[in-house]
Amino acid sequence: MDLDPQPSPTLIVQLLDRARGVPVQSWHVTGPVARIGRARECEIPVADPYVSRQHAELRFGEGTWLLVCLSQRGVLVGGAPVMIARVTENLQFKLGQAGPELRVVPAAELPADLPTMSLPSLPVQRIEIDEALKTKEVAAIAESDSFRALLDKARQLRKDRSD
Amino acid sequence: MATIVSVHSFRGGTGKSNSTANLASLCAQQGYRVAIVDTDIQSPGVHVLFGIDEAQAPRCLNDFLWGTCRIDEAAVDVTPVLEGGVEPVAGRLFVVPSSIKSDEIGRVLRDGYDVGRLNDGFRALIKSLALDLLFIDTHPGVNEETLLSLAISDLLVLIMRPDAQDYQGTAVTLELARRLEVPEILLTVNKVPPSLDAVKLRVDVARTFGVEVAGVLPLNLEMVEVASGGVFVTRYPEHPFTRELRVIAGRITVAAAPAARRA
Numbered sequence A: 001m002d003l004d005p006q007p008s009p010t011l012i013v014q015l016l017d018r019a020r021g022v023p024v025q026s027w028h029v030t031g032p033v034a035r036i037g038r039a040r041e042c043e044i045p046v047a048d049p050y051v052s053r054q055h056a057e058l059r060f061g062e063g064t065w066l067l068v069c070l071s072q073r074g075v076l077v078g079g080a081p082v083m084i085a086r087v088t089e090n091l092q093f094k095l096g097q098a099g100p101e102l103r104v105v106p107a108a109e110l111p112a113d114l115p116t117m118s119l120p121s122l123p124v125q126r127i128e129i130d131e132a133l134k135t136k137e138v139a140a141i142a143e144s145d146s147f148r149a150l151l152d153k154a155r156q157l158r159k160d161r162s163d
Numbered sequence B: 001m002a003t004i005v006s007v008h009s010f011r012g013g014t015g016k017s018n019s020t021a022n023l024a025s026l027c028a029q030q031g032y033r034v035a036i037v038d039t040d041i042q043s044p045g046v047h048v049l050f051g052i053d054e055a056q057a058p059r060c061l062n063d064f065l066w067g068t069c070r071i072d073e074a075a076v077d078v079t080p081v082l083e084g085g086v087e088p089v090a091g092r093l094f095v096v097p098s099s100i101k102s103d104e105i106g107r108v109l110r111d112g113y114d115v116g117r118l119n120d121g122f123r124a125l126i127k128s129l130a131l132d133l134l135f136i137d138t139h140p141g142v143n144e145e146t147l148l149s150l151a152i153s154d155l156l157v158l159i160m161r162p163d164a165q166d167y168q169g170t171a172v173t174l175e176l177a178r179r180l181e182v183p184e185i186l187l188t189v190n191k192v193p194p195s196l197d198a199v200k201l202r203v204d205v206a207r208t209f210g211v212e213v214a215g216v217l218p219l220n221l222e223m224v225e226v227a228s229g230g231v232f233v234t235r236y237p238e239h240p241f242t243r244e245l246r247v248i249a250g251r252i253t254v255a256a257a258p259a260a261r262r263a
Ligand SMILES: Nc1ncnc2c1ncn2[C@@H]1O[C@H](COP(=O)(O)OP(=O)(O)O)[C@@H](O)[C@H]1O
Pocket: B009, B011, B012, B013, B014, B015, B016, B017, B018, B019, B045, B190, B191, B192, B217, B218, B219, B220, B221, B223, B224, B227, B228
C-alpha cells in the first residue's frame, strides 16, 4: 500500500509520569506511521500492563497527522473515548481508562537533550492470506452435516422463490 | 420478488451497522420499500442509529423468535427519520430491532433459538410490508445464524478494514459464501486511513480476494463526530463519503430484481 508522498512534519510525543504529569520519555516521530503499544516492535513502545500490544497509531496523510485507536481498551482525549482524532500541538491522550497519558508537544518546548528516535519509512504493506490455513478453516465448517443440510435448504428456498 | 441483502464482517466494529443503515436509507430515498432486520442479537446496533427506544419499539426480533408476536409487529417505520434529509423520501424504511435488554441477550446466548424461524420471519416480513429490499445486519464471525443469513441471501456485502487481522477471516467467509452459492458477493473496504492509496488498495483487494470491490470508504472524521447518533447520509447528503455510499447503494439496486424496481 502506498504511503503519503508528502513529507510529514516531525511530531514530538511525550510519555507523562502518572502521578505528576511530567514527561519521562519522548520520541521524535517523522512518519508516516508510528505505532504506540506494549509490543517491543512499536515505534513508541510503552511498557505498561494496561497498554495493549498495539494500542494506537499516529499516521500522517493528506497534510495532517491523525491519532487512531487500535485497542478495545480505547484512547481517551479529555476523558472521552475517541477512535480517531486530528493531532494538534499539545494534544494530550490517555491509553485506556487505566493506562498512562501521552502528549504531543510543540517543538520549541522540547529540551534538546531528551532521548529521541526517528523512523525509517515503512516497507510497502501487502495483503497476505494463508491459503493452507484458509483451506483447513473452510473445510472444518463446510464439511459438516449441518452445513450440507443448510446448502440443500438454501437451494430449495431459492428455487421456491424464483418459481 | 424482494432481494435479500446480508451485510457481514468477520470482525466486530468494522462498520456493519452503520453501512447497513446508510445503504438502506439511500435505497429508500431512491424509492424502494426497504427493511433492516438486526440479527446481531448479542451486540445490536441499528436501533441506536435511528434513535429507536423502547417506547417506540415495544416489540423486537427476540419476541418474534420466542413466538410471542408476528415479525411485522416488531417493525418500526423509520421513514420520518430520513425526511430530515434534503431529498424527499420516495420509498419507505422499516427497522426490526433486536432487544437491548441484557436479560434478553442472555436468554439468546443461553437457550439459542430456531434459525429456521428466522427464515420464516424474513419471508413473512417481505410479504406483509411489500418489500423490495431486505437488509440483514448480521453478527460478526461465522455461526449458525450467520450462515443461514448468507445461505438465503441474494446478495452478500462483506465489509472489512484494511487490516491484517481482517484479511484471513474475510477470505474464509468469502469461500463459505461461495460454497453456499450466494448469487452475488460484493466486498467493501471501510475505515481506510488517509495515508493509504485508495485506488491501489481497491486493485490489490480485488486481485487478492477475486471479488468485486463495491467501495473503498475512508476513515471519516465527521462520522466519528456523529458517532452512533444518527444516519450519516441524511445528515450529510452532499458529503464525499455519502457520494461513495451512493455508488454502493446503486450497485445493490442493480443487483435487485428488475421486478422490484419502482424508482
Ligand atoms: N468509515 C468510518 N469512519 C469512521 N468511523 C466509522 C466508519 N465506519 C464505522 N465507523 C464507526 O465505527 C464504530 C463501529 O461501527 P458499527 O457500524 O457499529 O460496526 P459493527 O456493526 O460492524 O460492529 C462506530 O462508532 C462507527 O461510528
